[in-house]
Amino acid sequence: MSFTYDETIDGPLPTVDRAELAAALRARAPALEILTDREDLRPFECDGLAAYRTVPLLVALPSTIEEVRAVLMEATARGVPVVARGAGTGLSGGAMPLEKGILLVMAKFNRILDIDADAGTARVQPGVRNLAISQAAAPHGLYYAPDPSSQIACSIGGNVAENAGGVHCLKYGLTVHNILKVDVLTIDGELVTLGSEALDSPGFDLLALFTGSEGMLGVVVEVTVKLLPKPQSVKVLMASFDDVERAGGAVAKIIGAGVIPGGLEMMDNLAIRAAEDFIHADYPVDAEAILLCELDGARDDVEEEAELVGALLREAGASDLRVARDEAERQRFWAGRKNAFPAVGRISPDYYCMDGTIPRRELPRVLKGIAALSEHYGLKVANVFHAGDGNMHPLILFDANQPGEMDRAEALGGRILELCVEVGGSITGEHGVGREKINQMCVQFKRDEIEYFHAVKAAFDPSGLLNPGKNIPTLHRCAEFGAMHVHRGGLPFPELERF
Amino acid sequence: MSFTYDETIDGPLPTVDRAELAAALRARAPALEILTDREDLRPFECDGLAAYRTVPLLVALPSTIEEVRAVLMEATARGVPVVARGAGTGLSGGAMPLEKGILLVMAKFNRILDIDADAGTARVQPGVRNLAISQAAAPHGLYYAPDPSSQIACSIGGNVAENAGGVHCLKYGLTVHNILKVDVLTIDGELVTLGSEALDSPGFDLLALFTGSEGMLGVVVEVTVKLLPKPQSVKVLMASFDDVERAGGAVAKIIGAGVIPGGLEMMDNLAIRAAEDFIHADYPVDAEAILLCELDGARDDVEEEAELVGALLREAGASDLRVARDEAERQRFWAGRKNAFPAVGRISPDYYCMDGTIPRRELPRVLKGIAALSEHYGLKVANVFHAGDGNMHPLILFDANQPGEMDRAEALGGRILELCVEVGGSITGEHGVGREKINQMCVQFKRDEIEYFHAVKAAFDPSGLLNPGKNIPTLHRCAEFGAMHVHRGGLPFPELERF
Numbered sequence: 001m002s003f004t005y006d007e008t009i010d011g012p013l014p015t016v017d018r019a020e021l022a023a024a025l026r027a028r029a030p031a032l033e034i035l036t037d038r039e040d041l042r043p044f045e046c047d048g049l050a051a052y053r054t055v056p057l058l059v060a061l062p063s064t065i066e067e068v069r070a071v072l073m074e075a076t077a078r079g080v081p082v083v084a085r086g087a088g089t090g091l092s093g094g095a096m097p098l099e100k101g102i103l104l105v106m107a108k109f110n111r112i113l114d115i116d117a118d119a120g121t122a123r124v125q126p127g128v129r130n131l132a133i134s135q136a137a138a139p140h141g142l143y144y145a146p147d148p149s150s151q152i153a154c155s156i157g158g159n160v161a162e163n164a165g166g167v168h169c170l171k172y173g174l175t176v177h178n179i180l181k182v183d184v185l186t187i188d189g190e191l192v193t194l195g196s197e198a199l200d201s202p203g204f205d206l207l208a209l210f211t212g213s214e215g216m217l218g219v220v221v222e223v224t225v226k227l228l229p230k231p232q233s234v235k236v237l238m239a240s241f242d243d244v245e246r247a248g249g250a251v252a253k254i255i256g257a258g259v260i261p262g263g264l265e266m267m268d269n270l271a272i273r274a275a276e277d278f279i280h281a282d283y284p285v286d287a288e289a290i291l292l293c294e295l296d297g298a299r300d301d302v303e304e305e306a307e308l309v310g311a312l313l314r315e316a317g318a319s320d321l322r323v324a325r326d327e328a329e330r331q332r333f334w335a336g337r338k339n340a341f342p343a344v345g346r347i348s349p350d351y352y353c354m355d356g357t358i359p360r361r362e363l364p365r366v367l368k369g370i371a372a373l374s375e376h377y378g379l380k381v382a383n384v385f386h387a388g389d390g391n392m393h394p395l396i397l398f399d400a401n402q403p404g405e406m407d408r409a410e411a412l413g414g415r416i417l418e419l420c421v422e423v424g425g426s427i428t429g430e431h432g433v434g435r436e437k438i439n440q441m442c443v444q445f446k447r448d449e450i451e452y453f454h455a456v457k458a459a460f461d462p463s464g465l466l467n468p469g470k471n472i473p474t475l476h477r478c479a480e481f482g483a484m485h486v487h488r489g490g491l492p493f494p495e496l497e498r499f
Numbered sequence: 500m501s502f503t504y505d506e507t508i509d510g511p512l513p514t515v516d517r518a519e520l521a522a523a524l525r526a527r528a529p530a531l532e533i534l535t536d537r538e539d540l541r542p543f544e545c546d547g548l549a550a551y552r553t554v555p556l557l558v559a560l561p562s563t564i565e566e567v568r569a570v571l572m573e574a575t576a577r578g579v580p581v582v583a584r585g586a587g588t589g590l591s592g593g594a595m596p597l598e599k600g601i602l603l604v605m606a607k608f609n610r611i612l613d614i615d616a617d618a619g620t621a622r623v624q625p626g627v628r629n630l631a632i633s634q635a636a637a638p639h640g641l642y643y644a645p646d647p648s649s650q651i652a653c654s655i656g657g658n659v660a661e662n663a664g665g666v667h668c669l670k671y672g673l674t675v676h677n678i679l680k681v682d683v684l685t686i687d688g689e690l691v692t693l694g695s696e697a698l699d700s701p702g703f704d705l706l707a708l709f710t711g712s713e714g715m716l717g718v719v720v721e722v723t724v725k726l727l728p729k730p731q732s733v734k735v736l737m738a739s740f741d742d743v744e745r746a747g748g749a750v751a752k753i754i755g756a757g758v759i760p761g762g763l764e765m766m767d768n769l770a771i772r773a774a775e776d777f778i779h780a781d782y783p784v785d786a787e788a789i790l791l792c793e794l795d796g797a798r799d800d801v802e803e804e805a806e807l808v809g810a811l812l813r814e815a816g817a818s819d820l821r822v823a824r825d826e827a828e829r830q831r832f833w834a835g836r837k838n839a840f841p842a843v844g845r846i847s848p849d850y851y852c853m854d855g856t857i858p859r860r861e862l863p864r865v866l867k868g869i870a871a872l873s874e875h876y877g878l879k880v881a882n883v884f885h886a887g888d889g890n891m892h893p894l895i896l897f898d899a900n901q902p903g904e905m906d907r908a909e910a911l912g913g914r915i916l917e918l919c920v921e922v923g924g925s926i927t928g929e930h931g932v933g934r935e936k937i938n939q940m941c942v943q944f945k946r947d948e949i950e951y952f953h954a955v956k957a958a959f960d961p962s963g964l965l966n967p968g969k970n971i972p973t974l975h976r977c978a979e980f981g982a983m984h985v986h987r988g989g990l991p992f993p994e995l996e997r998f
Contacts, residue, residue, distance in 0.1 A: 118755055119860055141757070163699060174699060176707070177676070190947045198856035198924040199888040200662065200673060200711075202932045202943060203952050203971060208675070208707030212699070229757030256617055258640070258728030301800035357697035361618055389698040425697040433701045444701060448689045453702050455958030459951065472702060 013100040016080050018058055021102075024078075025060060029070035033108075035059040044103050047085070048150070049093040051352075052435050056083070056097030063108035065221050069189040071104055072219065076187055081465045084215045086126065086158025089150040091353060092434030094162060094214045094470055101468075104219065106157050112136050113222070120227045121180060121197065126157025126220040130164075133225060142227035145172035148430065149338055157220040163212030165430030167263040167294075167337075170388035174430065176211040178226050184210060184218035187461045197224065209456070214432055215467040217460040231296035234262065235306050236330045239318035240287035244268055244383075247289035248363035250316035251387045254293065255360065257312055259305055262296040264388030268367075271340050271382040271395070278343035281336030282329075284320060291318075291387065292337055340384040341395065348380070348397035352409045356420030357429035360390045369419045370394055377412040379405070391429030392420070418443050433471045441471075442478035450475060515579050515599060517557055523577075524559060528569035532607075534558040543602055546584070547649070548592040550851075551934050555582070555596030562607035564720050568688040570603055571718065575686055580964045583714045585626065585657025588649040590852060591933030593661060593713045593969055600967075603718065605656050611635050612721070619726045620679060620696065625656025625719040629663075632724060641726035644671035647929065648837055656719040662711030664929030666762040666793075666836075669887035673929065675710040677725050683709060683717035686960045696723065708955070713931055714966040716959040730795035733761070734805050735829045738817035739786035743767055743882075746788035747862035749815035750886045753792065754859065756811055758804055761795040763887030767866075770839050770881040770894070777842035780835030781828075783819060790817075790886065791836055839883040840894065847879070847896035851908045855919030856928035859889045868918045869893055876911040878904070890928030891919070917942050932970045940970075941977035949974060 022034050035041055036058055046053045057080070062068045075082045081101035088095055097103045109125035112133065116122070117140035122133055130151040134143040147166035148154055154164065159175045160182060172178065181195040195207035210217055241247040247266055254264065267275065269288050276283040283290060291313070295305045306323065313321055324330035336343075344351050358366050367383065374381040385392040394416055398409040417427040417440045427433070427440040441450070453472045457464070473481075521533050534540055535557055545552045556579070561567045574581045580600035587594055596602045608624035611632065615621070616639035621632055629650040633642040646665035647653055653663070658674045659681060671677065680694040694706035709716055740746040746765055753763065766774065768787050775782040782789060790812070794804045805822065812820055823829035835842075843850050857865050866882065873880040884891040893915055897908040916926040916939045926932070926939040940949070952971045956963070972980075 116860075118751055119858060120754070163704075165699070169698075176704065186951075192945075192948055192951065196923065196925050197858045198919075199668075199890055199928050200664070200856060201925050202927045202936070202940060203948075204712055204716075204955050205662075205675065205707045205710065206951065206955070208704045209955075211704065213703055217703075252617055255619070298800050298803055300803060301797050304797055304799060357699060359618055359696045361615075391698055420697075424695065426695050426700050428701045429698050437701070441701060446691075449691055449702075452685075452691065452705065452958065456703050456705070456708075456955060459954030459958050 013081060013098070014079055016057060016078060016100060021058055021074070021078070021080065025071060025074050028074055029062070029067045032067045032070060033061040033063070035061070044085070044088070044097060044105065047088040047093060047095040048091045049096070049434065049436055052093040052096045054097050054099050056103035057100055059103045059105055061105050061108055065185065065191065068104070068185050068219055068221060071102060072185060072187055073189045075102055075465055076463070079463065079465065081468050082187070083467050084161070084219045086155035086161065087129065087153050089154040090158060090162055090434065091355070091431040092428070092436040094432050094434035094467070095158070096435050098468070106155065109157070109221065115140065115227070117142060119197070121224055122227055123222065123224045124156055126160070126223060127155050130154050130156055130159060137227045141230055143230050144178065144225055145228050146175050146178050149341070156223050156225065160211055160220050160223055161213070161215050162432040163430070165386070165391065167265060167386065169430070170264055170386065171260050171262050172228065176208055179207070179211065179223055180226060181224040182207060182210060182220055183222035184220055186218045187463070187465055191221070192218070212432070214434065214471040216457055216471055217466065231262070233299040233302040234294060234296045234330065235302050236324040236333050237293045237306060237309060237313065238322045238324070238333055239291045239293070239313040240284045240320040241289045241291070241317065242287070242319050243317070244289045244367050245364040246317040247291050248367065248387070250291055250313055250318065251363065252360060253312045253316050254309055255388065257308065259309060261293050261309070261388060263292065263294040264386070265292045265337050266290070266383070266385055266387035267337065267340060268383040270380060271344065271384045274343040274347050274382060275336040275340050278346055279336045279339050281332045283336055287319070292333055337384070344382050344395045344397065349399040349401065350406070352396040352398065352413050354392070354394045354396070354413050354416050355428050355431040356392050356394070356417050356425060358390045358392065358420050358423050358425030362423040362425065363387065363390065366392070366419060366423060370416055373412055373415050373419070377408050379408055379412055386429070389429070390425065414440060435470050438470065438473045438477065439481045441473045442481050447475060447478075450478065513578055513599070515556060515577060520557055520573070520577070520579065523573050524570060527573055528561070528566045531566045531569060532560040532562070534560070543584070543587070543596060543604065546587040546589045546592060546594040548590055548595070548933065548935055551592040551595045553596050553598050555602035556599055558602045558604055560604050560607055564684065564690065567603070567684050567718055567720060570601060571684055571686055572688045574601055574964055575962070578962065578964070580967050581686070582966050583660070583718045585654035585660065586628065586652050588653040589657060589661055589933065590854070590930040591927070591935040593931050593933035593966070594657070595934050597967070605654065608656070608720065614639065614726070616641060618696070620723055621726055622721065622723045623655055625659070625722055626654050629653050629655055629658055636726045640729055642729050643677065643724055644727050645674050645677050648840070655722050655724065659710055659719050659722055660712070660714050661931040662929070664885070664890065666764060666885065668929070669763055669885065670759050670761050671727065675707055678706070678710065678722055679725060680723035681706060681709060681719055682721035683719055685717045686962070686964050690720070691717070711931070713933065713970040715956055715970055716965065730761070732798040732801040733793060733795045733829065734801050735823040735832050736792045736805065736808055736812065737821045737823070737832055738790045738792070738812040739783045739819040740788045740790070740816065741786070741818050742816070743788045743866050744863040745816045746790050747866065747886070749790055749812050749817065750862065751859060752811045752815050753808055754887065756807065758808060760792045760808070760887060762791065762793040763885070764791045764836050765789070765882070765884055765886035766836065766839060767882040769879060770843065770883045773842040773846050773881060774835040774839050777845055778835045778838050780831045782835055786818070791832055836883070843881050843894045843896065848898040848900065849905070851895040851897065851912050853891065853893045853895065853912050853915050854927050854930040855891050855893070855916050855924060857889045857891065857919050857922050857924035861922040861924065862886065862889065865891070865918060865922060869915055872911055872914050872918070876907050878907055878911055885928070888928070889924065913939060934969055937969065937972045937976065938980045940972045941980050946974060949977065
């Protein structure tokens with residue numbers, strides 16, 4: 001395995017006896033479920049980024065706040081690191097365990113505590129699945145807007161840790177825009193409430209700071225989310241293009257006209273063909289790109305917008321334009337897109353999913369750059385992305401059994417992210433940094449900026465026990481990586497300023 | 500003056516010779532404009548909270564980032580505190596100077612650097628006025644959404660410092676939801692970029708942390724804001740009610756029906772009469788309350804929503820309902836609301852404007868509580884508020900020339916804020932904490948929470964030179980204030996838990 005797993009993170013930690021730690025935890029919390037057998041630990045060795053695997057020292061499955069506190073207190077007493085895990089669907093290795101660390105699995109915190117339909121809020125435990133919130137809110141005509149592709153399985157606590165997005169975040173925002181309040185336990189075992197049910201909260205905005213902090217500042221034990229009324233009407237348009245850049249231009253036209261679609265997604269030919277073979281969504285397999293544009297809202301408004309968007313797509317050079325005739329066809333159009341990743345998995349032994357974000361105007365330039373890099377590294381890249389908000393998911397196709405291909409895939413992925421940074425974008429849109437993109441953080445940020453991240457981390461977790469080695473690189477690591485930084489453009493790609 | 504000005508903030512600071520400091524600043528930055536004459540300093544002795552006044556040691560008016568850096572470096576070298584100031588329109592004393600501190604006035608940073616109509620963004624210097632951004636964006640059919648009442652005068656840098664809101668923040672969010680990127684100088688003189696032009700930024704969300712931090716973490720030197728397309732159509736409804744609680748119920752009905760108005764404002768009888776006397780907005784002076792509801796969007800959609808809202812208002816018991824017939828009448832309806840504060844100023848020698856935020860469902864209960872407190876303290880209270888988002892602006896009427904009245908006004912104001920906290924709300928919606936609400940922070944937050952605020956502050960400004968004595972109280976102050984904390988309800992009002 002050549003993915004840059006950093007042994008130095010785990011290496012210098014104290015070696016703790018597994019049985020002794022388990023006994024100490026049982027002494028603090030007799031009812032706490034603990035796993036120590038290798039057989040039981042194996043299923044937890046990775047999250048959705050399966051290329052990075054480590055069997056944890058021990059798994060704790062608390063079901064009360066007191067039990068979480070007991071784990072954190074014992075960890076603090078012994079200097080043992082703690083990695084919190086929701087459903088383990090994350091794609092950047094944020095919940096990857098440490099060999100010498102406790103994996104704190106929040107799966108038992110799975111209760112919906114309260115739905116207040118008048119206020120449009122739900123108070124839930126962190127292990128509740130994303131889709132379960134919308135299902136529970138449905139009888140009130142409400143739903144929870146952020147919808148990562150993994151929404152059937154992923155947990156709201158994990159969504160908070162990663163600031164998860166989804167197809168609808170163009171219109172409805174990321175997780176941070178859809179939560180009001182989070183209760184967290186800090187590494188000291190203190191229960192702190194961040195945010196409030198009111199519009200704004202005085203003092204520093206610790207709720208926003210915490211959202212997307214990837215388990216480095218505390219452990220989420222309760223979340224209050226906003227619920228939105230379900231739109232009266234939903235419509236999906238699918239436009240085909242002979243040219244990927246022209247499809248990118250259509251995105252600019254739609255947004256420029258003041259339309260904010262519920263979703264605006266693009267797929268290139270390789271992704272279209274893979275999806276069509278798998279799902280039979282009736283996609284145009286000869287098109288160089290398709291755009292899927294979903295409009296939602298009041299019925300008349302949606303009709304009016306659909307006409308406008310249709311005209312804009314034709315103007316932008318769409319070679320074909322279809323409107324889903326009914327709910328079944330709408331679902332089929334989306335099924336192709338939502339299954340694009342597994343579809344690509346069927347045509348390639350392995351694939352590596354990137355998550356760069358760029359200013360929308362740079363779409364054509366970055367697509368060209370990816371094509372050039374793909375050729376240079378001799379690996380195919382399928383492009384599937386949230387075009388409306390410039391969040392790209394290039395899928396690099398490779399075969400891990402071919403010597404050198406995995407290295408090339410990793411190098412190509414890194415270069416794509418650096419390209420995103422060069423045009424003023426960022427190395428992650430919604431998947432987080434985790435273990436995967438820790439090196440690219442050295443490209444994204446200046447030394448000073450990384451120092452402020454560390455200072456903020458130390459304000460909450462001075463001994464650095466919460467999820468070490470993820471999200472924020474050490475300056476030492478950046479020096480070793482040998483690149484820091486291109487920082488928002490200006491430097492000629494592919495040469496990077498040396499640290 | 501009995502407002503709780505805290506001498507201990509300024510007291511232990513080193514006494515610095517004004518002329519010597521000015522000379523040192525000139526040595527670092529020869530072109531820097533510096534004011535040291537008492538005559539010249541006087542206009543800067545307060546911000547919009549005129550009850551708190553101090554003449555600063557010195558005013559610096561930089562016009563380049565290098566000059567700002569020079570001021571911060573010299574301040575660091577001498578241990579002299581720095582208070583940054585935008586247009587000075589803030590209502591919580593956040594920009595109030597320190598007798599022994601530098602006032603850093605950002606008025607010369609007044610250039611709009613770039614408008615990118617395709618991306619829907621504007622890059623501006625911090626001293627640019629809020630309204631000037633919308634004016635510059637207007638030829639592109641765009642505008643900047645947050646609109647504090649002071650938008651003619653207030654600066655975008657101040658808006659970032661206070662996380663300013665406005666009538667339209669119910670639908671379009673606060674400042675933090677409408678900015679993409681901020682360049683700041685830290686107290687060490689480091690230039691740090693927070694956020695990015697892309698959808699999301701990796702690492703911790705320092706942009707959100709910085710927004711609303713009231714000048715305690717750094718000095719804003721550039722802001723990139725989002726611009727929105729101007730809505731095709733706008734409509735305002737005015738409903739009269741014989742009963743304030745019924746008006747509160749109507750707010751719940753509208754929001755509960757899934758309508759998100761552009762603005763949803765309430766005024767009670769005292770405010771209605773004051774505004775009508777001043778502006779002649781054709782308000783119903785016998786109504787106990789009016790609701791102003793603005794709907795914006797596509798033409799058909801607005802028409803449809805207006806019908807729905809009209810029906811809901813009637814159902815909720817509106818005694819009269821009017822729709823502004825044209826733009827002139829719409830402007831008149833809003834002029835009454837936007838001038839409610841000065842209108843109240845005409846009927847009372849002094850008034851004290853509060854800024855509590857509560858969950859919407861608690862509106863009727865809090866209005867009752869305010870009425871009871873008003874009677875107890877023997878002072879009239881006019882209620883004007885952003886009803887849609889539960890942000891209340893009770894205006895306490897008093898006469899500073901009547902012995903004891905100012906003390907009573909301050910005490911009443913504090914009790915109203917504590918009531919807001921008790922029902923699950925917060926002590927500020929959009930005006931910030933500043934110097935004014937520093938004691939109420941002890942009511943809002945637990946000891947642990949305030950400690951985390953201090954730890955975050957120290958991560959950016961370890962020697963505490965940036966705007967000391969505002970926003971975050973010391974634990975010592977909370978102990979002296981003698982109350983900590985009621986923390987989100989549960990304790991019987993008016994008894995407070997003792998610290």
